[in-house]
Structures are given as C-alpha cells and as structure tokens.
Amino acid sequence: MALSPESEKPQAPGVHPRPLWSLDPASDRQAGDAIVSNFVFHWFPAKALKDSLAWRYSLWLGTVSAALLLLLTLSGLPLLFLYVPSVERAYGSVKDIEYVITFGYWIRSVHRFGAHFMVAAVFLHLVRVFLTGAYKNGPGRGQHREWNWLMGIGMLLLTLFLSFTGYLLPWDQLAYWAVTVGTNIASAVPLVGPQIRELLLGGRNIEQATLIRFYVLHVIVLPGGLGVLFAYHMWRIRKDGGLASADQAASLPAKVEVPPGRTKTYTLLGIARGTGPTIRASSIEAADTTVSSIPDLTRRIAIVLLGTIAAISILAVFVHSPLEEAANALVTPNPAKAPWYFLWLQEIVTDTTIKLGSFTVNGAFIGGVILPGLLVGLLAVWPWLDRSPTAAAGRWFPQSRRRQNAVFLLLVLAVLLLTFVGTFCRGPYWQLYWPWQAWVELPTRI
C-alpha cells in the first residue's frame, strides 16, 4: 500500500522510504526536500518563478549553450584518447578517427557540430540578453546583473578561442593557415605584438611547439576557465533573484513588515532560535507566481538538454566532418577561408588597411585588433552607459530601449552581412563573386 504524503514522516530532511523519490516527489514538501538534499538539484531554488521559466522570454538559449558545453566535454573525452598532438601524427590520427575507428566519425562530428552550434547559441544568448535589457538590475536588493554580463562576454570569447584552438588540432591546411593568419593578427598589436606571437607559437615558425600549446589551451586551460565562469554565472543568476523577466513578479505583492518578537523562525534549513528577524515577504513564496522547481523547472531543463543532445547526435550521423589536405607550409590554399564565425573578421582585416600619404596602417591592426577590441570594450561597459529605466529590464523590445536596440541590431546585422559575404561571395584570391557565379579555373600548382 502506497504511503499517503501526509502520513509519510521522514526521519530527517531528505530521508524518504521510496527510492528515487526526489525525481518524482509526492508532495510540495518532498519537492522542496529533494532540491535541498540532492547533489544535482541543489543548484536550483526550491521554488521557481513562473516568469523565469517562460519559453518565449529567454528562448532557453543559455541552457542550450550549457547543454552543448556538456556534450562537447563528453564527446571530447574519447577524442582525447584517440588524438595525438604531434605534427607528424596529428593529421594521421584525425584521419584514423574519421575513417578507421568504429563510431569515430560520429564522435568527431558530434564534437564539431557541438562547437559550431555553441558559437551560435552563445552569440544568440548574448543578443537575447541585450535586446531584453537583462543585464539591468531590477528592484531587488544585491543585484549585480552587470557582472554576469561581463562573465558572459568572457565566456563568448572563450568559446571562440576554444573553437579556434580546436580546428587547428587536425593539422590540415585549414589549421596551418588559420594559425598563420591568427598569430600574425596578434603580432600586429603595437610594441608587444611580435612577443605575443612568439609566445603563442613557441618560436618564430609554426612547428611542434605551436601544436602542443594550442592543444593544451584547448583541452585544459580554456575549458577550465569556461567551467569556472559557467559555475559563477549560474550562481549569480540565483543571487540576482532569477531572470530579469521575473523581477516584476517577485515584487508584485506589497511587502509586509512582520513585527519582530517570535522566539523561533522556520527557515529552509532548520530552526533559528532567538528573536525572530524582520521578514520582508516577497512573492517567492506566493502560490500564484511560483511553482515547485521539481518538476516544472527540472522537466524543462531535461527537455532542452535532451533535445539539444538528440538534435546534434542525429545530425552528426548524416553529416561528416571535413578534413582538408595535410598541413603544407609550402602552399596556401586558394581561397584560404576561416570557419564561418570568423569570416566577418577575415572580411574586416581585408578592408581596413588605411593609406594616408606615405603612411600605411595594416588592416591586421585596425580590423584584427582595434575594431574587435572596440566592439568587445563597448559591450563590456554598456551596462554602465545604458540609461534606460529599470522597468525596461526583462522585456522584449520595450519602447524606452528602442534606439539602443536598433543600433545593436544594426551592428549584429553588419557582422552577419560580412559573414555572408565572406562565406558565399569570396572566391579565389579573395575576389568578390556572386553566390551563383562560378569561380575561375585556376591551376592548383604553381
């Protein structure tokens, strides 16, 4: 006979007679208990604000990014066993993964698609947060959403560097010439540029020292940094009182002063004795604005997580990853294209060499250092420049943020347009072609 929720008397918080009770709690009390006592669930609040869970507000892009990070970590593990970071054997080992090892092509394809989609998801997440003004603080106390915005920018950059270091590892033509161009952009930095390049390459030429540096960055340094920032990012969401869209709901009912004087107060974790504190009640406990995190929050997280993993896993069965010819220091491919998410940068380093009389500034410096630096810098300080009212936070396209949203969207559009031009309109010798136009036939060897 099943125990009725009321008759169930846990001996201690989190101790319940049924196995897996925390996945399927029988009462609100059990649902709350499960959050507090479960290693995985204790990330989440016991009660979640309904507004935070809305599909249409956040589009769950942050969760998609996190799901992809998880998938990339998991699919990276077998690759870590199979890949050999040496210039003689790297290309061969990736070729083996692709053509010899059972399921190798699938694991590599999952990893590659995961990376491509993660760049897209993290970028779209940033766009969503900007457009909804979600880096703004609401009426809650102790909110510092601007810190999470900064961490988000840091994580976008880490994601891009992870992709960059990742596509170098096969040591094919794409890899070799991407390192050549990428590190030459670094050396365009005034004063310390050549030293930065030498530090990245581990010498003056692209050789074994370079591969091992990018390998260690890819498998340890950058993922480690991303993991720390990710954890901090999640923690801050709790500290900031949930998503910005829930700010209104959290403060809706009039705050009630409860007179002090009780001798004991029930808190989430136990009984505090002594004079009771003054409680400023908010709707975090109100039944009409909140739901139990289990199952409403956990169900949605499971849907997003499994959906993302399923989509990538199925896609990876059908679409194989490309592998260009082995790295050849003697021949630059024509055209030599970066992956799609760096093509806008390749476009601007092409177009920004400035000549003033006899004085020339290399596009590598303006397009590769100054402009991206300005963009990132502007994004980073924007929460402090934004003067829109608090009420504009957490809503799509509010009237008061119309102008800054328009400017932001123009910049996003410019980046997308340059990406399109680089992807579809550039042919041999980086000449402009229409997407439907055939490229001129060129001899493959000089």
Add this chain to the structure above:
Amino acid sequence: MSQKPKEPGDRREFFVKLGIGAGLVALGGQGLASLRSLVPNVSYDSPTTVKLGYPQEFPEGMKFLPDQRLYVFREGKVLHAISAVCTHLGCTVRAEALSQVEVRTVEGSPLRLTHRFLCPCHGSKYTGDGENVAGPAPRPLAWYHLSIATDDGQLVVDLARPVERSFRLTLA
C-alpha cells in the same frame, strides 16, 4: 582597563601583513616563472642563410622555392629574389604570369616584369617588383640579399637581410 597594550597588536598586524605579502610574492613568482618558462631560449627554427643550389641550375625567368617561400628571378647573369610572404598576414602569395612582359625602371635600375603576385587569403595584389597595388597589403614584398657561397659557389639567400629593390646579383 579595556584598552590593550599597543605593541602585541602591532606585532600581530605586522606578521599578518608579512604573511599575506609573502604569499602574494610566492604566487606572483610562481606565475612569472611559469610564464617565463614558455618563452623559448633556444630557437630551433631553420637558419636564415640558406644555400639554394648552383646558379646555373636556375632557369631563365622565375623559380619558386617553397621551402624558403621565395621567388628567384634570373635574367642572363643577373639575379634577384623576392619574398613570397604577404606583408598583410603572412600567407604565401602566388605568381601569375603576365601576358605581356613589361620593362619598368625600379629605383633607378631597369627591371623586366614577367609576373604579378596575388594573395589567396585576403586578395592583396603586387606587381612583378613586389610593389603592393591593391588589397590590404601595407608594404611591398621584401627583396632579399643574394650572394655566392665562397666555398662551393652555390647561390645563398639571407632571409634576415632585406635589400633595396635596386639590388641585383651579377654572376661573374
């Protein structure tokens, strides 16, 4: 009296600060040492002075040397060498033969231009003497110093020694 004697407090404070300071110095030192260890002390790069072969092996006209990323031009007994490294972001430029040979005076000396150079990465264009004429390249292609090795008579290029565009090596 509630006021503590001053000295022990000062000493404790001093030792706390000393401890924190020592900790910071230790961490900073470790960090700097780790970073410094990644800056190479010895270069295993290929040498910059390279023997290219005997001059008579070079054909009339142009020869591309992929290992040195170098174009060597020969006109009878006169040789010069132009780098194939694009001055924009370091890709290897490709030579394209001109349909009509052009003779131009470059820095005071006449030069037969048989090719032009195109970069596959960002579309820079150079004339046959290495002058940057289109695309993002900020500087002309480098010309390198050529000489004849005294021991065996091979052609030698010094990739660390750029020269003026009037430079020619005339064989004896």
